[in-house]
Amino acid sequence: MTVTDDLHIDVHGLRKMYGDFPAVDSVDMQVRKGEVFALLGPNGAGKTTTVEVLVGVRDRSAGTVAVLGEDPRRDARSWRNRLGVVPQNTGDYLDLTVREVVSHFGSFYSDPIPTDELISMVGLTSKARAKTTSLSGGQRRRLDVAVGVVGRPELVFLDEPTTGLDPEARREAWDLVNYFRELGATTVLTTHYLDEAEALADRAGIIAAGKMLTVGTIAELGRTAGAATLISLTGLPQVERVIPRELGLVETTRPDDRAPITTISTDHATEVLSRLIPYAREHGCHEIPGLSVHRPTLEDTYLRLIQREDAKR
Numbered sequence: 001m002t003v004t005d006d007l008h009i010d011v012h013g014l015r016k017m018y019g020d021f022p023a024v025d026s027v028d029m030q031v032r033k034g035e036v037f038a039l040l041g042p043n044g045a046g047k048t049t050t051v052e053v054l055v056g057v058r059d060r061s062a063g064t065v066a067v068l069g070e071d072p073r074r075d076a077r078s079w080r081n082r083l084g085v086v087p088q089n090t091g092d093y094l095d096l097t098v099r100e101v102v103s104h105f106g107s108f109y110s111d112p113i114p115t116d117e118l119i120s121m122v123g124l125t126s127k128a129r130a131k132t133t134s135l136s137g138g139q140r141r142r143l144d145v146a147v148g149v150v151g152r153p154e155l156v157f158l159d160e161p162t163t164g165l166d167p168e169a170r171r172e173a174w175d176l177v178n179y180f181r182e183l184g185a186t187t188v189l190t191t192h193y194l195d196e197a198e199a200l201a202d203r204a205g206i207i208a209a210g211k212m213l214t215v216g217t218i219a220e221l222g223r224t225a226g227a228a229t230l231i232s233l234t235g236l237p238q239v240e241r242v243i244p245r246e247l248g249l250v251e252t253t254r255p256d257d258r259a260p261i262t263t264i265s266t267d268h269a270t271e272v273l274s275r276l277i278p279y280a281r282e283h284g285c286h287e288i289p290g291l292s293v294h295r296p297t298l299e300d301t302y303l304r305l306i307q308r309e310d311a312k313r
């Protein structure tokens, strides 16, 4: 298999203008076969516009786009059948029941997921005979997901699949993503929930103001914004004696009526700890009080990058 076959999405320099406003600007994005890729960003970042271009419902202003090896502009029927799309806003399902809707959309495909199996997968079994007009917002969202994936797509686009869902329904939507992963499908999901990206995605891209700010695995993204690991502790004097400047920056704060808190900001957490532990023992301290190690997380990186981007505007 060549590298190109292995890429289900290959986007270079994507730009989408609304008038003279660049909603998506010079975006590059590659998603490999079988990956779950999250497009993470705040409101108005350009996530939906990007997805709309990739699934062929919106034309682009510039850039090259290949989805399952085809340009979405061609919109070939055989290509569209390989995609599953759950848009943010779906149309009405008229006066039909849940079962009728799922069965109707399934009839467009040669090998749909059996209706009752899919209804159960999205947690709507008790509503199978209910009219769609009687569903709650969250139940309606589950039905949208069922409709989007009924044709066993090779590539699934989920635009904010869990916005408006209660915690249990969110978990069920996550299970569905994992189900498709097990089937070998590729998934692109847009979200502004960091925990969702952390729980589901192999890789994520952080997008703001139409620009892709960074792309990487969740662990890589934790390190992207240059945040150091923070080690903090209380009750040890003069820690800087064993932690030289090149290993980390030691700061001590003295909150009123509490023990001084020492914080070490470092890119060498293991080495710092290996020096701290014998030092603590020398001071008769076998359990270092208040010891915590905070590795930079996706949230740290996300907030830094988004704030940096906001400051530019």
Ligand SMILES: Nc1ncnc2c1ncn2[C@@H]1O[C@H](COP(=O)(O)OP(=O)(O)OP(=O)(O)O)[C@@H](O)[C@H]1O
Pocket (backbone or CB within 6 Å): 018, 023, 041, 042, 043, 044, 045, 046, 047, 048, 049, 050, 192
């Ligand atoms: N049809 C349109 N005409 C003009 N501007 C638009 C249109 N659709 C979107 N925009 C603008 O383009 C920008 C990107 O919108 P988009 O919907 O892609 O963002 P998003 O990241 O999906 O946001 P959200 O998380 O709120 O759904 C926003 O500033 C939005 O106001």
